Amino acid sequence: MDSTHIKANANKHRFTKEMTYIEAKAFQDELEDEINVQRQKEGKRPFIWDMGSELTDQGISNADPESGYNVKGEREKHFAYPTHTACDEHGFVLDVVVTSGNIHDSQAAVQLVKKVKRGFLEMKHVVADAAYKTPMLTRFSSQTHVRPVLSYTRSKGKEEFLSLKLYVNDEYYDCYLCPGNQELTFSTVNCKEYRKYKSDPKKCMLCLLLNECKTSESNQSTCLGNVC
Template sequence: MYLGYRSMRKTIEEVETNMAFRWFLGYGFRDKVTSYSTFGKNYERRFKDTDLFEQLFYRILMTAANKKLISAEHVFVDSTHVKASANKRKLKRKSFVKKHERIKDVFKKKSIKINRENHGKKPFPPDKFDKEDTKEIKESTTDSESGYYVKDERTKRFAYSFHAAAGRNGFVLGTIVTPGNTHDSQILEPLVEQVIEKVGKPEAVAADAAYKTPAITSYLFNKKIIPALPYTRPRTKEGFFFRKKDYVYDEHFDCYLCPSGELLKYSTTNKEGYREYKSPKHICATCSFLSRCTEPKTVKKW
């Protein structure tokens, strides 16, 4: 709503006294403005559970596209949280069964299987990827469609997440609204698919660090879209520990060379799709670099 008004009654009061609003809506200076109750009844009786407003949005969007004002060549994706009109103390705790979504991609499952077989390892059983667990969430008794959003100790509330994809000229090309506890990375794929369907296929998609996941980069590359994601510093422990760049990968022999020149041979491919390389314990035990290599003083793996 304009100026943050949360009711049609307040909006109509603004229309009655604001000449700019009257001009935009086609009302004369003395014309009577439609009652707020008319809009409420139409929402409930005619427009509820329809995509009418989405149709209007994309009709306007296509008009702008025909005038060459928008382009899906470069798309920028982000989201913002909007507080729901719900008391955060009026809630009920709800448990539900969820499946791990990290390895739900059929292509990735197949690549893990092939990678393990190429190294003489047995493939994972199917139920290894379909593990289920339960999670407890807080559900508002006032607005069950919202989600409990926690940013820090001081910011805890029921909210909605407004996800948007915009073009380089600032025009919104696609939107999705979700509960506030939905992670941004889960929405990028359907949002990009929406842009492809309604406007066109992007050449590049830019997003912040919240979207920087292997699943998202794999999806964009498979779609032949360039991912523009921020650089992430290596997550190395503070101190004098070696970084991953200090270990040299030999593609021909499929191994790593540690700073002392020893081999870290392939060990396995885990269920998350990462290949692990380990060093011989008896060699590491006498290495002068052990304290800079690992804290457990046992095996280094990448």
């Protein structure tokens, strides 16, 4: 599964600026409810989701308002329609979803997987690049018994600290193990839909890797994992 753009028959210099709401991501409401349920179990306040933060300033084409403004370098600015295509392992097209410019990739991906699954019940995997690597698509795929195979995303962090890819996830015990062989246990779910894990600061104080570890001022190591 991958996406490309079909150029719209619209002048890229003729548009108006409008404040519009970003299209909701697939399963967004369900994930937000799950986050708050988890936080309430921990005795923490639920998040109040700010809909105003979803407003964005978008360029709307005068000729084709449903298209979206696509930017890929100074020479590749144009209004276009994102097209999401699913192929089998031989390169034959199984189905296509064409959306307007304000539809999030995860929303289109869910629609496409639904369509292909209806036509090909034997489908067991969906392969896509990092643009589709969202909690929403992962959750939907697992619910429909389709395994998502998504591109590896390089761990982000400062060079002077230990790489986050050195932290090992133990799914059975729902924890992470740091390079110092210390356990990071589940703490909470943050507002960005990630599960947060923390170490025991008393053990971190005695660790030989303390100065190389990404820790807080309280000498506590943290690690983030996906909600799903």
